Amino acid sequence: MSAILVAVDGPQAGDWLAALRDAAKGREVLAWPVGAEDLRRVSFACVWLPARGLLAQLPNLKAIINLGAGVDHLLADPELPAVPIARVAHADLTRRVTEYVALHVLLHHRRQRLYDAQQRERSWRVHGQPAASEVNVGVMGLGVIGAHAAKALAGLGFKVAGWSRSPKTLAGIETFHGAAGLDRFLARSEILVCLLPRTPETEGILDLALLRKLKRDGAADGAFLINAGRGPLQVDADIVAALDECTLSGATLDVFQREPLPADSPLWSHPKVTITPHNAGDISPRVFAPNVIAEIERFERGLPLGNLVDRKRGY
Numbered sequence: 001m002s003a004i005l006v007a008v009d010g011p012q013a014g015d016w017l018a019a020l021r022d023a024a025k026g027r028e029v030l031a032w033p034v035g036a037e038d039l040r041r042v043s044f045a046c047v048w049l050p051a052r053g054l055l056a057q058l059p060n061l062k063a064i065i066n067l068g069a070g071v072d073h074l075l076a077d078p079e080l081p082a083v084p085i086a087r088v089a090h091a092d093l094t095r096r097v098t099e100y101v102a103l104h105v106l107l108h109h110r111r112q113r114l115y116d117a118q119q120r121e122r123s124w125r126v127h128g129q130p131a132a133s134e135v136n137v138g139v140m141g142l143g144v145i146g147a148h149a150a151k152a153l154a155g156l157g158f159k160v161a162g163w164s165r166s167p168k169t170l171a172g173i174e175t176f177h178g179a180a181g182l183d184r185f186l187a188r189s190e191i192l193v194c195l196l197p198r199t200p201e202t203e204g205i206l207d208l209a210l211l212r213k214l215k216r217d218g219a220a221d222g223a224f225l226i227n228a229g230r231g232p233l234q235v236d237a238d239i240v241a242a243l244d245e246c247t248l249s250g251a252t253l254d255v256f257q258r259e260p261l262p263a264d265s266p267l268w269s270h271p272k273v274t275i276t277p278h279n280a281g282d283i284s285p286r287v288f289a290p291n292v293i294a295e296i297e298r299f300e301r302g303l304p305l306g307n308l309v310d311r312k313r314g315y
């Protein structure tokens with residue numbers, strides 16, 4: 001039987017290998033790097049951030065399983081073989097990112113950074129608090145994760161709108177789409193949540209000009225940004241400028257133009273910025289590995305892979 005290759009960069013590499021080997025029930029699962037003989041036996045590659053050109057070394061590759069939601073790194077490989085690519089779209093990952101989004105929308109809404117500062121000074125002061133139903137949240141990207149997060153925020157009582165490439169109908173969510181809908185979407189959004197993929201169209205979209213279009217005179221008392229999509233969507237220097245000129249009153253950033261965020265980045269010490277190390281959502285290998293093996297077995301029975309990536313669209 002043909003082999004499955006696991007090539008994962010990062011701290012979860014060992015966990016993915018162990019989980020996929022368990023789920024594969026005796027079927028051969030190889031860990032990158034492998035010898036020249038083994039390269040020929042690989043039919044399926046399960047990857048996260050594989051080195052450029054790695055997949056081109058597999059002459060009998062039938063499909064690629066991306067062990068995360070975003071495929072920007074994979075599609076940037078100029079030697080990417082022309083085989084189907086599946087990505088993660090699973091409740092475990094979706095719920096984790098939604099938790100992150102809810103946590104940080106609430107952090108800004110409930111002025112938690114202000115209360116943290118007051119605690120350091122032993123200061124007991126209560127500030128005015130709008131109801132969630134008075135605050136407009138805008139979610140950029142209404143895909144698997146964005147739609148789930150938007151619904152969860154609506155469930156907390158926020159006035160939620162979403163923006164996507166194509167038109168969408170979502171109960172309880174006001175929707176906008178395309179370039180024509182962007183300015184109207186921004187003009188009503190006080191807390192902007194970005195859950196877009198990185199594509200040539202979305203790169204650099206979170207710049208100063210866009211941030212200046214957000215609603216600042218609403219109940220949230222300013223405009224806020226939460227980016228858990230991809231770092232290259234934001235212009236780091238523009239985020240700092242927007243904070244310094246009070247276009248933004250706060251920002252939560254999980255992703256950055258350069259990761260790890262360089263130690264000399266002004267974002268680290270900016271008093272209005274909350275930073276997390278690209279951990280809004282990591283899928284659990286134990287939870288997802290059985291799905292990977294089931295997908296491979298379906299594919300071998302002649303059925304199409306689920307959650308296929310559209311290479312032309314870029315996500």
Ligand code: NDP
Pocket residue numbers: 069070071088089093097140141142143144145146163164165166167178195196197198199201202228229230254255278279280281282315
């Ligand atoms: P999906 O592919 O399901 O959804 C992508 C959404 O973005 C769709 O609604 C799509 O519109 C919209 N979109 C794409 N391009 C444009 C554009 N040019 N203009 C407007 N809207 C656009 O992705 P997921 O929801 O599964 O994941 C989204 C992203 O979140 C991932 O690509 C990844 O970068 C990031 N992510 C980050 C994590 C983290 O830990 N920080 C964890 C997981 C994901 P349409 O519906 O019309 O196609």
Ligand code: OXD
Pocket residue numbers: 067068069070071088281282
């Ligand atoms: C993903 C991520 O895309 O973790 O899954 O960033």
